[in-house]
Amino acid sequence: MVEASPVVLDGQSLSADDVVRVARYHSPVALHADGLARLEASWRASQRLVVRRQVYGRTTGVGANRDQIVSTEGWAEHGLRLLRSHAGGLGGMLPEEQVRAMMVVRLNQLLAGGAGVRPAVADALLAALNSSCYPGVHEYGAIGTGDLTALAETGLTLLGERYWLGSTQTPDPIELDSGDALALISSNALTIGMAGLAWKDAHQLLKATSVVAALSFLAVDGAVEAYDERVHQGRPHPGQVAVAAEMRRLIGDPPRPAARIQDPFGYRCFPQIHGPAVDAATDLARVLDVEFNAAAENPLIVADHFGPSDDAAYHHGAFHSAYLGQALDRLRLSMLHTGHLSTARLATLVEPNFTGLRPFLAEGVRGSSGVMILEYSANSALAEVRTLAEPASIGNAVVSRGQEENSSFAFQSASQALRSLSAFRLVLACEVVAAVRALRLRGDHAGHAVVAGGFRGRGVEAEPGHGGPAAEPGRGGGFGAARRLRGVLTSRWPGRVGGCQFEARAKAG
Incomplete structure (x- = not known):
């Protein structure tokens, strides 16, 4: 396109x-x-x-x-x-x-x-x-x-x-x-370009994560007071405050009262754990704004407007990518913790004590497995995110007869980020399938409002060719939510969680 x-x-x-x-x-x-x-x-x-x-x-x-x-x-x-x-x-x-x-x-x-x-x-x-x-x-x-x-x-x-x-x-x-x-x-144009692609994917997935977490929250009748503004004013880290505000916006007035006085960390500590990932993405964006427009060649050739005699060549080290590499390392590590919460919420969605439904959200004859296997698949993908979270910047290389004795390995960090985000997307896809299924089985139509809110204002942006909120009207309950989120969760890696099986798992037993 x-x-x-x-x-x-x-x-x-x-x-x-x-x-x-x-x-x-x-x-x-x-x-x-x-x-x-x-x-x-x-x-x-x-x-x-x-x-x-x-x-x-x-x-x-x-x-x-x-x-x-x-x-x-x-x-x-x-x-x-x-x-x-x-x-x-x-x-x-x-x-x-x-x-x-x-x-x-x-x-x-x-x-x-x-x-x-x-x-x-x-x-x-x-x-x-x-x-x-x-x-x-x-x-x-x-x-x-x-x-x-x-x-x-x-x-x-x-x-x-x-x-x-x-x-x-x-x-x-x-x-x-x-x-x-x-x-x-x-x-470092290749590394910078790859980091820009990674930032865009992370930016979309971080927004989508709040939408998916809100769907899971509704499916287990979570306690919204954990996101109250007064709680986060007492410890106002920027990302934490922003995530709590987004959860309040998405959830609104819950249709049912809280089922517990305190929820597990996957819900109760979501702003405190997801917030650092939001802050890491913000910091990466700031670094990229500099790198995209940098005059960092060695030597730097400066043409002075006062005349040829004022031309200069500066020999320097601005080509070193420590800022970018470490910003990417931080993003991957923080998104790992966000991924941990996704699998934790998935565990509550298959548990009758949280949803009031059958184990693994099964339907039909006794002993049906429902979405049991999603926990295995999600944790398998999360293992890849965990492996790729190791900082690339802890390495070093001494090259060119010792003249260049430090390396940022920013390229490796950018490459790891793109691979990590591919796996993270699949972790989140597993959670949304279970959350949508739980909402449907409970006859809860609040999920559509959550996703519609996620696509408005600061919410999830639709990628070209993959349909935003206007691309398909809501069809009621969580199933409409799955259709809206599917483009965000599958568009960069088509076929990995294909549309048919994505929908089928939301609907079938």
């Missing part, structure tokens, strides 16, 4: 939603004149600088070869040698949406005006995005200090040395200046 309205890149205002539109839904891309002006000025400054002083990667080698001076006679081939030597990625090929996310992030960063790369590079990336072709990029090669292999493979594709994938309408090959190679690959 291609969205008609373009995403306009200016090097200063790219958002995660923009990245998702381009990467997943192939929205067209346009370049703002201000960004192009910064790109042009930075490139011209780089051309003036190399005739006055040594500039890392342009007139020298890279890494531990930083002191090796490249003769002026060798400049013509220097950039090409660098790309060929660094295009050493390993493993399988990354999916199209992740590579497109890398491309749009890198293109936007070039417009921030610090790379000193020739405008033809931006033109070629733009043409590739708009024609839906992309370079083949291998999975392994980054350690959180620059996505060197992925971007070197991209550079060789721009030159015509490697094949484009996707559309056959490919950009014409370009030529690179000696300094363009390092200027292109000095970025």
Whole structure:
């Protein structure tokens, strides 16, 4: 599905939603004149600088070869040698949406005006995005200090040395200046793009989690006082306060009185445990807003408006992705705890003492298993979330003859986040099937109001092509709720909890 309205890149205002539109839904891309002006000025400054002083990667080698001076006679081939030597990625090929996310992030960063790369590079990336072709990029090669292999493979594709994938309408090959190679690959654009996709998925799932928890709450006649505003004013962590307010909004006035003076932690402590995940996603969004629009190339080429004599090249370490890697690590860990609560609530939904229904929400003849197996499946998926929650940033690598002695492993953290969210989505899907079934068996129609509320205002957003609240009118009770949530819980991984079996488990014995 291609969205008609373009995403306009200016090097200063790219958002995660923009990245998702381009990467997943192939929205067209346009370049703002201000960004192009910064790109042009930075490139011209780089051309003036190399005739006055040594500039890392342009007139020298890279890494531990930083002191090796490249003769002026060798400049013509220097950039090409660098790309060929660094295009050493390993493993399988990354999916199209992740590579497109890398491309749009890198293109936007070039417009921030610090790379000193020739405008033809931006033109070629733009043409590739708009024609839906992309370079083949291998999975392994980054350690959180620059996505060197992925971007070197991209550079060789721009030159015509490697094949484009996707559309056959490919950009014409370009030529690179000696300094363009390092200027292109000095970025974490792949990691940042993948993190943007992960943030979007997490953002949707965190919202959906509140809706699913509210459905389970109604199915077990929970005690709403645990979400009272006065409780959370006494300990006002932002995420906790927001989650409690959302639960009050979704539940409203419960149709039945509370069945217990105190509920299990899956209900009573939901704001306190889900809140940190909401805060982690908020912090990740803040980091991404910086990274999407960063001029972080090493060296940073600054074209001063006061004249050529004020051009400068700054050698620095802004390519290190500690902020991003640790923000992603925190998100995965916090969502694990949210996942624990989902399986805990699922356990109450199959328990007659909480629902007043038969064990495992069974119907029909005695001994029917109902949704018994959902607990096994949910805990199996949660085990994957738990495994992937280990911080990638606890690792380290010392490379390039000891010159680069710290690594953030942000790429690994972003990759783990996408895999973890895939499994987390399945955990939540198991809970919503049981909650919907319990509400239906109890003849409770409050679930539809909860989900309708979840799709309004701050609630769950429908993904393009998967139907929001207007896509299908409610059909009464929890079954309408299942239809509305299904798109959120299955849209990124179709077939994993397919529509037919999703509905069938909500209806059948």
